Amino acid sequence: MRPNSTRRSTLRLPDLLRKDLDVVFCGINPGLSAARAGHHFSSPNNRFWRVLYRAGFTPHLIRPENDSTILQFGCGLTAAVERPTVSASELTSHEFREAAGELERKLRRYRPRYLAFLGKPAFAAIFRKGSVNWGQQFMRFGGAEVWVLPNPSGLNRAFSLEELVSTYRDLRTASKRTHLELR
Numbered sequence: 001m002r003p004n005s006t007r008r009s010t011l012r013l014p015d016l017l018r019k020d021l022d023v024v025f026c027g028i029n030p031g032l033s034a035a036r037a038g039h040h041f042s043s044p045n046n047r048f049w050r051v052l053y054r055a056g057f058t059p060h061l062i063r064p065e066n067d068s069t070i071l072q073f074g075c076g077l078t079a080a081v082e083r084p085t086v087s088a089s090e091l092t093s094h095e096f097r098e099a100a101g102e103l104e105r106k107l108r109r110y111r112p113r114y115l116a117f118l119g120k121p122a123f124a125a126i127f128r129k130g131s132v133n134w135g136q137q138f139m140r141f142g143g144a145e146v147w148v149l150p151n152p153s154g155l156n157r158a159f160s161l162e163e164l165v166s167t168y169r170d171l172r173t174a175s176k177r178t179h180l181e182l183r
Contacts, residue, residue, distance in 0.1 A: 011035045015078040016067060021112040022074035022175050023057070024144065026103070028081065028088040028122045028151065035084035039064040040077045045154025047161055048118075054161075055168035078106060080122035087155075088121060096125030107142025114175055115144040119151030134167060136174065147171050 013030035025048075027040070034042045041048035042064040053061045058073045070077060081091055081099045103126070107115060117123040120132045123146070137146040149167050150159045159167075 011084050012082055013038065013040065013079070013084060015076070015106065016040065016071055017076040017078060017106065017110045018071055019110050021071070021076045021110065023114040023116055023171065024076040024078055024107070024110070024112040025116050025118055025149075026122065027077070027079045027118050029079045029091060030082070030084040032084045032086050034064075037064070040067045041152070042067075043154060046152055047154065047164060048152040050161065051152050051164045051168050054165040056172045057168070076110070076112065078103070080117070080126065088119075091121075093125045096122055097128075100126045104142040107144050112144050114147060114171065115141055116147045116149050116171055118149055119153075119156070120148055123148050135170060147174075 011032075013035040017024065030040070031043060031046075034040055049062050049064065052058050052070075052075070057075055058070065062069055067077065080103060081095050083091070083095065085091060123129065123137075124132050132148055134148055134150065137148060139146050149171065150156060150164055152164055
């Protein structure tokens with residue numbers, strides 16, 4: 001066990017999942033502040049909730065303390081690695097690969113149509129890919145179609161809010177199109 005990790009190892013942020021969701025957004029891992037608050041994407045600098053609203057996944061802006069309402073809109077939340085950290089850079093490739101089996105079991109159990117990795121690190125480590133493109137991955141994992149979207153963290157300044165909204169809207173458009181095709 002790592003120094004000072006005993007207390008952190010018991011801190012968890014529960015998934016927000018139910019059966020047959022349209023999209024499950026898969027973060028890299030919970031931020032320590034989010035795990036302490038008990039709500040996903042609780043940092044005021046995180047753009048996740050604004051991006052989801054502006055991309056059309058939710059009809060209104062969800063506040064982090066109301067994160068569970070995302071289920072009403074056919075979306076769920078999980079993380080590739082459950083261990084909360086201050087920074088995702090604290091995680092190892094081994095932790096991602098070790099967590100892959102549990103993530104796949106969740107997907108098979110809950111059967112979402114899409115899995116959207118938020119950022120490239122988890123996807124790259126789990127699937128041992130050196131290079132990853134944004135967007136649809138043309139593969140399935142746990143039965144779900146896989147997408148890789150930019151991480152909405154306030155630390156990710158490589159993407160403006162509008163660029164994030166645009167990439168997330170691509171998934172929203174694909175999920176609506178597929179949903180209509182299923183009718």
